[in-house]
Amino acid sequence: MWPLVLPGLLWAVLRLAGWEYGPLVQLLAFTPYVAAWTVVPLAVAVWSRRWWASGAALLAVVLLAVAVLPRAVPDGGRAATAADGVTVRVATANLLAGAADLTVLMELLRRERVDVLAMQEFTPTAEAELDRLGVGDLLPYRRADPEVGTTGSAVYARWPVTDDGVRRNVGGFAQSYGTVRPPGSGPVLVESAHPMAPFALHTLSSWRADLAGQPHPDPQGPPRILAGDFNATLDHAALRRLIAAGYVDAADATGDGLVGTWGPYDGSPIPPVTLDRVLVDDRIGVRSVAVHRVPGSDHRMVVAGLVLPAG
Numbered sequence: 001m002w003p004l005v006l007p008g009l010l011w012a013v014l015r016l017a018g019w020e021y022g023p024l025v026q027l028l029a030f031t032p033y034v035a036a037w038t039v040v041p042l043a044v045a046v047w048s049r050r051w052w053a054s055g056a057a058l059l060a061v062v063l064l065a066v067a068v069l070p071r072a073v074p075d076g077g078r079a080a081t082a083a084d085g086v087t088v089r090v091a092t093a094n095l096l097a098g099a100a101d102l103t104v105l106m107e108l109l110r111r112e113r114v115d116v117l118a119m120q121e122f123t124p125t126a127e128a129e130l131d132r133l134g135v136g137d138l139l140p141y142r143r144a145d146p147e148v149g150t151t152g153s154a155v156y157a158r159w160p161v162t163d164d165g166v167r168r169n170v171g172g173f174a175q176s177y178g179t180v181r182p183p184g185s186g187p188v189l190v191e192s193a194h195p196m197a198p199f200a201l202h203t204l205s206s207w208r209a210d211l212a213g214q215p216h217p218d219p220q221g222p223p224r225i226l227a228g229d230f231n232a233t234l235d236h237a238a239l240r241r242l243i244a245a246g247y248v249d250a251a252d253a254t255g256d257g258l259v260g261t262w263g264p265y266d267g268s269p270i271p272p273v274t275l276d277r278v279l280v281d282d283r284i285g286v287r288s289v290a291v292h293r294v295p296g297s298d299h300r301m302v303v304a305g306l307v308l309p310a311g
Contacts, residue, residue: 001045003054008038009056012063018237022034025198025207029273031235032258071234071257085285085307086185090116090278092192092227094299096266097150101295106133108292112212112303114139115158116180116226118192120173143178153192158182159248169213170198171206179222186222186311191215193228193279207231211238217246223281223308229262229299233274247279250304253286261291266298278304 011034019026027215042057057218091114093105098121109117119126119141124146139156143164146152153176155161164178177191195210196203226247231240234249234257243249251257251274260272276299280286285307292301 001048001050002056004041004186005045005053005057005060007061008034008041010065012038012060012067015067015235016063018240020048020237022201022204025204025236027235028235029275030066030271031064031233033271035061035068038064046075049078062102063125067235068258071252074255075253075301084181085309086311087287088115088182088185088188088189088305088306089113090118090225090227091280091303092118092120092229092231092276092300092303093294094120094194094262094276095122095126095294096297096299097121098125098126100297102126102129102285104132104294105301106130106138108134108294108301108303109135109138111290112290114303115182116190116227117154117156117223118190119154119156120152120192120194120229121150122146122154123148126152141180143176145174146175147174150257153194155190155192157190168193169206170209171203172208175228175239181311182308183311186309188284188308189215189224191224191226191228193226193230195231197231208238211236211242214242217245217281217283222231223283225281225284225306226279227277227302229276231275241283243279246282248282248286249286250278250280250286251302252287254289256289256291259289259291261300261302263297265293265300266296268298276302277301278302278306280304283309 037058043055045057127146141161142156144154145166153174161178173194196206198207261276263270263272288305290303
């Protein structure tokens with residue numbers, strides 16, 4: 001019985017302690033699946049009347065439920081805090097080195113009435129194809145830093161993009177950024193986030209450095225939005241520390257925090273996990289989050305309906 005119970009309990013301890021070392025970094029992304037599985041050892045232990053094992057199994061269930069289940073519960077207060085502000089729709093899409101079906105992406109931009117789009121793995125070919133498909137009619141302003149391969153980045157917007165630039169992460173990915181000012185709102189800083197992926201042991205230091213190096217909200221400055229492929233889930237302490245600096249995860253706020261955005265969408269036999277997200281300054285309200293498949297990419301597009309403070 002104990003060999004069945006102890007793995008879930010150990011996982012819960014590692015997750016809550018934030019012990020992210022070696023292969024644990026990748027494995028912790030699948031914590032929601034482990035949380036669901038821990039019900040099985042509990043049921044078996046209770047059925048077998050192994051009460052000490054039942055207690056340990058119950059503890060694992062409770063600890064992981066506390067860590068995971070809040071993502072599926074909407075936080076109604078987030079929308080209420082900015083109910084009278086300016087509504088905008090911000091999206092993020094990882095193009096998988098430009099291989100995403102940009103015709104579908106354009107259809108989604110129109111249907112979802114997207115105002116600001118952050119893209120990762122943005123290539124020169126993708127920029128040219130989006131221009132051919134008429135992206136300028138929807139989002140005429142941009143800060144684009146296309147690169148061949150996976151390191152390029154871009155921010156497209158319905159309104160002028162000013163004070164723009166690009167930062168280079170330790171892991172090599174570019175992050176385009178700029179300031180937009182929707183009518184009726186003050187300026188808002190938007191950045192296309194793309195920390196290094198922890199795909200191998202030698203990338204872990206860059207992964208940690210890139211997450212630690214993400215810009216934090218400045219209460220004395222304009223509100224900030226980070227939208228992109230964070231290569232981390234809410235079960236990673238490194239991402240939780242970033243959010244604790246003054247951000248709110250939009251999907252977590254709307255109860256959509258368990259919806260997968262990366263995994264099997266290019267045919268890979270990997271259970272979906274939530275890597276793509278929109279983080280907003282806690283002065284910004286969150287109304288909605290939707291996730292859409294874009295053929296050709298292993299990521300899904302995330303669209304967040306936000307409410308900016310009136311300016």
